[in-house]
Amino acid sequence: MNTDRNQGTDQESDRMIIRNAVIIDGTGGAPNPGYTVVVIAGKIDWIGPAADEPNVVDAQVIDGTGMYLTPGFIDAHVHLTMPAGQLGGARMLDLPPRYGYYSAIPILKATLDAGITTARDLGGIDMATDVAIREGIIEGPELIYAYRALGPTGGHGDFRTCCGFNLGQAVSPNGDIGFLTDGVDQAIRNTREVMRLGAKVIKVMASGGVWSPRDQPWHDGLNVDEMRAVVEEAASHDVPVAAHAQSARSIANALKAGVRSIEHAYEIDDAAIGLMLERGAFMVPTLSTGTTPPDPAKAAPYAVEKKLRLQEKLQTCVANAVAAGVRVAMGTDAGVCPHGTNLTELGHLVDLGMKPIDAINAGTLNAAELLQIDNRTGSIELGKEADLVLTPVDPLAGIHQLGNPDNIAVVVAKGRLKKNLLAAIPALEPVS
Ligand SMILES: [Zn+2]
Structure with missing residues (x-):
């Protein structure tokens, strides 16, 4: 058996060596070169x-010299399941119901x-996609999914337009992306239903939103009693709750109800920041979507108007929360913003005052903690699942460059080589 297989071979081996890289392990510790x-x-x-490397036979070997290895x-x-940039577009009207399964591939x-x-x-992905990835029928990241988002009639979960067309149904392969929920009894019942269908997180709409046709980000969504019923029901299954909450008032409502994460948080104020810190809740500020100007050619006029108003202070508000030490997990809202450039979010977090090492933690171990999977992934530590990224970019010096997928040279998921540009582009030069 040889120990040095050619890089990038697709011979199956359950052993892999990534040799001589600078490791940034996701725990916030100093980088380990070599x-x-x-x-x-x-x-x-x-x-x-690298000098102490044990002898491992029959392993795939990736030379990490000059490269950086992160979780x-x-x-x-x-x-x-959302085709980015097309929400509200006329094309949505023509998509057949199960198109979303194929466009998601x-x-x-x-x-x-x-x-x-x-x-x-x-909101959107369901058990079928999850099973297809687990069985290796299609390639994708490990999924933790909400299935549908619980929101009130006329609120952000209700994507029916005035004429009755259901935008939410058009973007979800298996039916409505929202789950109309009015009253405590329905809140409990719908929580049980999404958990029955595999949800490992419950999504609630605590405020209105940009893309829903009949409400405003400054309107309340589910009320505190409804959200508290969701939180308690989900907690009995050890499932956390994520709240779409854009206004300061909705953030406070969701925190009073006991949610684990505030999504967007665009108008978070000092009172809400205080509650976040007190409760140890996570903020997922989705800046990739939040900071993108609305495109009148693609977005409905109501969405353009709401987005412009939200953008007036979102950067200041989110930066205040970052400075106050609110726990942050990286999230993009990709589907509303483009897919496939997710790590652009790290640069946005740094632009709003985060240190690059903290932004990396937000995208690795902190996010794993939010998802309750930090016991098995999210950092480069012994015994953890081998979910790894190798890049020629020094993340501490050039974090904005990680958003370009050409700079993501190698991706390993659960110990399997999923992407390897080193074989295809041997001349890839380290950049910083
Ligand atoms: Zn979203």
């Missing part, structure tokens, strides 16, 4: 200085190729 990671049977089996990243807010692959080894889908 380190090697050994993967056996999907798990990280050994980490240490695989986690995007905590995506909509993988290249999106899932692009997400994985962008360095995302785990994605939390907060």
Whole structure:
């Protein structure tokens, strides 16, 4: 048996060596240059200085010289069935019901190729896609999904236009992306229903939103009693709740109800920041979507108007929350913004005051903690699943460049080589 297989071969081996890279392990510790990671049977089996590398026979070897090895990243807010930029467009009217399963296939692959080894889908993806990935029928990140988002009649979960066309049904392969929920009894029942269908996170609409035709981000969504019923019912199954909440008032309502994460948080104020800190809740500020100007050619006029008003202060508000030390998990809202450039979000977080090492943690171990999978992924530590990204970019010096998937040279998910540009582009030069 040889120990040095050619890079990029697709010969199957459950052993892999990534040799002599700078390791940034996701825990916030200092980078370790000249380190090697050994993967056996999907798990990280050994980490240490390249000179001490153990003899492992029959392993795929990837030379990490001049490269940086990070954990695989986690995007905590995506909509993988949504074709980005087309919401509200006339084409949506012509999509047949199950088109979303097929359009998701290249999106899932692009997400994985962008360095995302785990994605939390907060409305759209269902059990069929999850099973297809687990069985290897299609390629994609590990999925944690909400299935549908619980929201009130006329609110952000209600994507019916005035004429009755249901935008939410058009973007979801299996029916409505929202789940109309009015009153505590329905809140409990619908929570049970999405959990029955595999949800490992419950999404609630605490405020209105940009894309829903009949409400405003400054309107309340579910009320505190309804959200509290969801939180308690889900907690009995150890399932956390994520709240779409854009106004300061809706953020406070959701936190009072006990949610684990605030999605968007665009108008978070000092009172809400105080509650976030007190409760240890996570903020997922989805800046990739939030900071993108609305395109009048693609977006409905009502969406353009709401988005412009939200953008007036979102950067200031989110920066205040970051400065106050609110826990942040990386999420893009990809599906509303483009898929496949997810790590652009890291640069946005740094632009609003985060240190690059903290932004990396937001996209790795912090996000894993939010998803309650930090016991098995989210960092490069012994015994964890081998979810890894190798890049020629020094993330601490050039974090904005990670958003370009051409700079994501190697992606390993559960110990399997999913992307390897090193074979295809041997001349890839380290950049910083
Ligand atoms: Zn979203």
